[in-house]
Amino acid sequence: MIYSIVSRLPPSIDGIGDYALNLARQLRKDFNVQTHFIVGYPEWNGELEIEGFSISQVLDSDSNQLTTLLVGDSPSSVLLHYVGYGYAKRGCPIWLIEGLQRWKSLYPQRSLITMFHEVFTSGTPPWTSSFWLSPLQKNLVFRLSQLSDSCITNNQNYADTLIKLSNGKHPQIRVLPVFSNIGEPRLLLPLSKRSKQLILFGLVPQRIRAYQQCKETLVDVCQSLGIQEILDLGTPTGKTPPVIGNVPILELGQQPSAKISDIMKNSIAGFLSYNPNFLGKSGVFAAYCAHRLIPINAKSNNSLANEIKEGENYWVPSKNSVKDIKMLQLIADNAHAWYSDHNLSIQSKKFFEIFQQLNLQ
Secondary structure, three states, rough: OOOEEEEEOOOOOOOOHHHHHHOOOOOOOOOOOEEEEOOOOOOOOOOOEEEOEEEEEOOOOOHHHHHHHHHHOOOOOOEEEEEEHEEEEEEEEOOHHHHHHHHHHHOOOOEEEEEOOOOOOOOOOOOOOHHHHHHHHHHHHHHHHHHEEEEEEOHHHHHHHHOOOOOOOOOOEOOOOOOOOOOOOOOOOOOHHOOOOOEEOOOOHHHHHHHHHHHHHHHHHHHOOOEEEEEEEOOOOOOOEEEOOEEEEEEEEOOHHHHHHHHHHOOOEEEEEEOOHHHHHHHHHHHHHHOOOOEOOOOOOOOOHOOOOOOOOEEEOOOOOOHHHHHHHHHHHHHHHHHHHHHHHHHHHHHHHHHHHHHHO
C-alpha cells in the first residue's frame, strides 16, 4: 500500500489529479500496488472512494491532521504530487511541509517520493503576489527536497533547479515527461485516412490565448493543412469565435476521456501555444503525441528540452514552410515515438522500481 497525496481528484477538472489517478490504476494493474489517496485541497468535494481506491481528505489545510492520516496505517511509501498552488492559494503550502516533517520524524524509515510537477514561480512582475512570495515558495521546495528520499520531475529545467536546491542530497533527479491523461490507443490511422480536423484542447485560459493571440497562425495552419473544422474540447470558454478564417469552430465542451481519444484518433493535428522549454510537462502536448497527431506549437525555440526538437517532434508554422503529407506524417510519427519511450506503462514500472529500491534499503 502506498499513500498518494494530491491536491484534487475527479470530479474536479485537474491535470495533476488525473495524472495521479492514471498512475495508480497502472500500478494496480501491472504490480498489484494499492493506493490510498489523501486529497489536500480543503474545498475539494468528492466521494471518499474512486474506482476502488479509498480517499481521505485534509480539511482546513491542517498539518496535524495530515500527520495523523499518515501515521494511521504507517504506509511504507508516500508519493506526493507537488505543485504549490494546488495546496495553497498563494503557492505556499507551509502546512503540507510541516505535516510531512512531523511524519518523517516519527517514521524516519518510511520513504517519501516527491513528484515535482512544478517548483516555484520566478520572473514574475513585482506588482504580483507571486513575486514577493517566490522566496518562501523556494524555501518550501528546498525543505521538501531535504525531506524526500527520491525526487522526480517532468522537466530538465526543474531537475537542474532541484539539484542545486538539494545541496548535494540529490545529485541526480529523474526526469519523466508527463503521460497522456486521455489514453494511449494502439491502433492509429495514418494522417491520410483521417478527417481534416484540427483539435484545440486544454484549459480555458490556454484556449482563449490561442484564439486571441494566435489567430493569424491558426488561419495559416488551416489553409496549409486544408482543415475543414476546428474542434474545441474542454470547458466552454465563453469567448470562442464561431470561425477562424473560413473554418467553423465546433465547441464540444467537456467530454469523457474515451470520447476525446476517439475524436483525436480521427483528426490530423492538435494546436497549442506553449513555452517550448516546458512541453514535457504539458498534458495537452502528451495527448497529441500519444494519438499520433501533428503537434503544432505557436511558439518557437531551438533548445532541446526533454529531447523535444522543433521541426522534428512538433511543427512551428511561422518558422517552417508548408510540408508535404510525408513530412507531416514523419513529424507525427516522431512525436509518437518520443512519447512511447515514456508512456504510462513505462512510467508505472519506473515508479514501482523506486518504491522497491527505497523499501529495501
